[in-house]
Amino acid sequence: MACFTRCAAAFAAVALALALLLARAAWNAAAWLGAEDAPAKADAIVVLGSEPTRAIMGAELYRKGYAGVVYLTVPHRERRWVALEPDGIRWPWFEETARVLLVNRGVPDGAIRLLGRDLVSTVAEATEAARTLAPGAGTLLVVTSRYHVHRARLVFADHLPGTRILVVASAEEPLPQAWWTDQEAARNVVLEFVKLIFYRLGQSFR
Numbered sequence: 001m002a003c004f005t006r007c008a009a010a011f012a013a014v015a016l017a018l019a020l021l022l023a024r025a026a027w028n029a030a031a032w033l034g035a036e037d038a039p040a041k042a043d044a045i046v047v048l049g050s051e052p053t054r055a056i057m058g059a060e061l062y063r064k065g066y067a068g069v070v071y072l073t074v075p076h077r078e079r080r081w082v083a084l085e086p087d088g089i090r091w092p093w094f095e096e097t098a099r100v101l102l103v104n105r106g107v108p109d110g111a112i113r114l115l116g117r118d119l120v121s122t123v124a125e126a127t128e129a130a131r132t133l134a135p136g137a138g139t140l141l142v143v144t145s146r147y148h149v150h151r152a153r154l155v156f157a158d159h160l161p162g163t164r165i166l167v168v169a170s171a172e173e174p175l176p177q178a179w180w181t182d183q184e185a186a187r188n189v190v191l192e193f194v195k196l197i198f199y200r201l202g203q204s205f206r
Contacts, residue, residue: 029179029189030179030189032150033147033149033151034146035149036146036149036169037168039166040139042141042166043067043069043133043136043138043139044140045058045061045062045067045070045140045142045143046071046129046140046141046143047143047144048073048142048148049073049095050094051173052097052098053170054145054170055070055072055098056101056105056171056172057143057168057169057170057171058070058107059102061141063105067141070102071113071114071129071133072094072102072115073095073114073119073128074114074115074116074118074119075095075119075120115133122148122195122199123155126155126158127159134163137160138163138164139163139164140160140163140164140165141168142168143167143168146170147175147189149167151192151195151196153167154196155199175188
């Protein structure tokens with residue numbers, strides 16, 4: 001009986017310690033995932049798909065003179081949205097919508113370029129950037145959503161080892177510290193941790 005009591009107490013202590021660690025990790029998740037870099041002069045700005053409002057930050061960086069060219073990665077087009085086109089319903093594809101946002105905010109059309117085609121993941125985007133831009137690019141400014149900053153930096157640094165990668169967060173997608181109180185933020189954070197683990201295990205969508 002004494003052994004059972006001691007084992008139960010030890011188990012409870014371990015469970016409490018794990019709960020406290022998880023609570024601390026959850027509390028710091030937004031700051032850890034979204035810790036962006038200070039922008040600096042770069043060879044190019046790369047706006048990652050598929051959230052078009054990221055292009056607003058890309059335009060701001062361009063206007064401030066950080067780079068003279070903006071690349072838009074071209075994400076995979078979901079079949080469910082393509083299926084609407086025969087009925088005359090055209091989904092606003094990322095590269096098309098993002099281009100309009102860039103031009104409306106002062107980026108010349110000639111300074112906008114598309115990167116890749118049918119890209120299904122951050123790994124695919126980084127692979128295409130490495131093929132197209134490296135080793136000529138010494139510094140790249142990568143624009144993405146705040147919840148995606150950490151993983152984007154990790155993936156791009158792994159795939160472009162000779163390039164300085166600076167990741168800047170879109171201001172249009174805030175990530176509250178209490179992310180669990182916001183449905184969209186909670187979904188993004190949970191999925192981001194799953195994708196990060198998936199990548200750390202050597203897996204990726206291509």
